[in-house]
Amino acid sequence: MSPQSRLAHARGRPRGRWRMPPLDPADADRADRLYRAQLARAVPALVLIVALLLGLPAVFALWPHLDDLRLLGVPVSWLMLAALPYPAMALLARWQLRRAERVEER
Template identity: 50%
Template sequence: MTARPRRVAVSAPPERGTAVPRPQPAAALDPGLAERARGLRRAQLRRAVVTLACAAVLLFGLPVLLRLAPDLARWRVGGLPLGWIAVAWLPYPLLGVLAWWHLRRAERAERP
């Protein structure tokens, strides 16, 4: 009977710790540029809040509308209930339009 070779643990070579770069302080902006940057940030935040509110109304409003108007759920389009179409298909193209609208408004705000 031959002796089995002794098992050896194989491991990767020890890694050296990678240095995490420290954040550098932001360069001071010209007061005019700093004010423009603050204004741009406020404008973008307002636009984002409006877009988010529109998306919330769209996504939460459709089920509420169908709950308040149950007759809409009884209608059929192509053999499918209108309520199902309104909740499953309608939001996606509308969200695409909402994203396009938000992008156009954000780009317009960034123009000098």
């Protein structure tokens, strides 16, 4: 056990559920507006992720010949399934994060 952990345990902390301190009405109103603005900005990113994840099976169903096409000996459909969603989701997450931060900076 590290000395840091022993120190933390020795101090003792109050048991029970942590509760957020109440905000004054002006801050609560601002937090509510911020929450709603960020939620509104999150919807397009969520729709794009769902379209990506549901769109890939649709692409495979519409174009079954993608299994026959090969790139470096690997079927193109496998490459699309393995390499396309993760970078796309990472880019969407970064895009959404920047949009949410812009709302906070206002």
